[in-house]
Amino acid sequence: xxxxxxxxxxxxxxxxxxxxxxxxxxxxxxxxxxxxxxxxxxxxxxxxxxxxxxxxxxxxxxxxxxxxxxxxxxxxxxxxxxxxxxxxxxxxxxxxxxxxxxxxxxxxxxxxxxxxxxxxxxxxxxxxxxxxxxxxxxxxxxxxxxxxxxxxxxxxxxxxxxxxxxxxxxxxxxxxxxxxxxxxxxxxxxxxxxxxxxxxxxxxxxxxxxxxxxxxxxxxxxxxxxxxxxxxxxxxxxxxxxxxxxxxxxxxxxxxxxxxxxxxxxxxxxxxxxxxxxxxxxxxxxxxxxxxxxxxxxxxxxxxxxxxxxxxxxxxxxxxxxxxxxxxxxxxxxxxxxxxxxxxxxxxxxxxxxxxxxxxxxxxxxxxxxxxxxxxxxxxxxxxxxxxxxxxxxxxxxxxxxxxxxxxxxxxxxxxxxxxxxxxxxxxxxxxxxxxxxxxxxxxxxxxxxxxxxxxxxxxxxxxxxxxx
Numbered sequence: 001x002x003x004x005x006x007x008x009x010x011x012x013x014x015x016x017x018x019x020x021x022x023x024x025x026x027x028x029x030x031x032x033x034x035x036x037x038x039x040x041x042x043x044x045x046x047x048x049x050x051x052x053x054x055x056x057x058x059x060x061x062x063x064x065x066x067x068x069x070x071x072x073x074x075x076x077x078x079x080x081x082x083x084x085x086x087x088x089x090x091x092x093x094x095x096x097x098x099x100x101x102x103x104x105x106x107x108x109x110x111x112x113x114x115x116x117x118x119x120x121x122x123x124x125x126x127x128x129x130x131x132x133x134x135x136x137x138x139x140x141x142x143x144x145x146x147x148x149x150x151x152x153x154x155x156x157x158x159x160x161x162x163x164x165x166x167x168x169x170x171x172x173x174x175x176x177x178x179x180x181x182x183x184x185x186x187x188x189x190x191x192x193x194x195x196x197x198x199x200x201x202x203x204x205x206x207x208x209x210x211x212x213x214x215x216x217x218x219x220x221x222x223x224x225x226x227x228x229x230x231x232x233x234x235x236x237x238x239x240x241x242x243x244x245x246x247x248x249x250x251x252x253x254x255x256x257x258x259x260x261x262x263x264x265x266x267x268x269x270x271x272x273x274x275x276x277x278x279x280x281x282x283x284x285x286x287x288x289x290x291x292x293x294x295x296x297x298x299x300x301x302x303x304x305x306x307x308x309x310x311x312x313x314x315x316x317x318x319x320x321x322x323x324x325x326x327x328x329x330x331x332x333x334x335x336x337x338x339x340x341x342x343x344x345x346x347x348x349x350x351x352x353x354x355x356x357x358x359x360x361x362x363x364x365x366x367x368x369x370x371x372x373x374x375x376x377x378x379x380x381x382x383x384x385x386x387x388x389x390x391x392x393x394x395x396x397x398x399x400x401x402x403x404x405x406x407x408x409x410x411x412x413x414x415x416x417x418x419x420x421x422x423x424x425x426x427x428x429x430x431x432x433x434x435x436x437x438x439x440x441x442x443x444x445x446x447x448x449x450x451x452x453x454x455x456x457x458x459x460x461x462x463x464x465x466x467x468x469x
Contacts, residue, residue, distance in 0.1 A: 004329030009083035015093040030127035031092030032062040071098035085172035090114040093133030096140040113151040147458040174325040187280030189312035198314040206462040278317040293376040295355030302358035319443040326449040334444040357417035395437035402466040
């Protein structure tokens with residue numbers, strides 16, 4: 001299952017130079033004081049329910065890594081603590097050999113940061129050259145072919161540091177959850193949908209993705225026994241549906257089946273330790289289960305933390321994991337496809353699907369803000385705001401991700417679940433989708449995570465960011 005907690009290793013460093021008296025050039029004392037200050041500040045101000053730290057206190061000279069021995073000790077500690085990423089703190093110049101050795105041994109995302117050199121003496125001396133050392137560290141990382149991220153020189157108390165640190169944490173969470181991804185494949189693709197064809201072998205070879213195939217005979221058998229095995233959980237979901245949706249006259253007879261399917265899918269996730277599921281839906285489920293539609297089922301599962309992509313779209317399943325991880329698990333990805341242009345706004349598009357949006361994303365007021373079930377499908381407009389709109393896809397084995405941004409705008413009321421999204425230049429977006437390798441299916445999530453997507457791709461070189469728009 002996906003894990004949105006991130007453990008960051010903090011490495012305070014200096015160069016292995018001759019010690020000099022205080023008040024002169026590149027002193028050990030200045031580096032030591034800065035290292036303690038920065039590590040303590042970061043641990044005090046940035047620890048959250050999602051973020052924890054491991055540091056190098058007690059390793060090196062005055063808690064500063066500076067040579068091979070202290071680097072080896074950091075590696076041992078960080079491996080034992082299972083850190084998800086590291087931050088190299090150049091307290092005074094830094095140590096390029098140790099930094100690269102640590103990052104290479106750990107194989108985790110790394111952020112390079114040199115705090116602002118802001119102390120100068122009246123005789124022209126300065127105690128630190130932190131930025132200067134940043135270039136040596138980055139060059140050594142390049143020689144080892146190690147990907148890394150970079151936070152510009154700034155004060156640790158600044159908004160710039162806060163924003164850069166939080167962005168890196170998001171990237172680390174994305175890398176953590178994309179590594180060793182486990183995806184359930186329920187059924188095959190809908191008969192006419194050549195557009196969602198995907199390559200299982202390539203996903204395993206290029207990204208280490210493991211696919212667990214679950215056919216509909218398996219689903220049918222589990223549905224048949226779920227009512228007896230999980231009556232209390234099913235009843236709870238039934239009550240949730242009846243309380244939170246306005247039902248039409250076609251839906252009531254399906255409420256028990258919908259609730260049963262929610263619980264059945266939840267058990268699949270747990271039994272097979274799945275991170276996300278890609279499922280066949282409207283051409284199989286109604287046939288197998290006397291007209292039962294899974295659209296709202298997927299939305300309820302999404303709110304419970306279990307993501308399912310519609311119409312056997314494996315690439316959207318991958319994208320859902322990536323975008324949710326960028327929010328540290330707090331966001332809810334929407335499966336909304338490019339459907340029709342706005343009748344009056346040339347840059348606005350209907351991002352729609354037949355009913356799988358999670359109820360938590362419903363607009364709070366205005367047109368279509370009441371959650372209805374129409375023949376089991378959810379009908380409502382999603383929240384207003386800024387959305388990242390993205391899709392992973394491939395052509396001839398070359399995988400890429402197209403990250404877009406839109407802001408919601410007013411538009412005609414329609415059925416299903418939807419937003420009207422306004423892009424800077426919708427014609428450029430349409431042209432890019434037509435040129436390929438993309439289709440109409442995209443994933444949306446509140447917030448702008450284009451920067452994090454770009455950084456993430458440094459750590460997965462088999463996935464390129466599409467910058468042709």
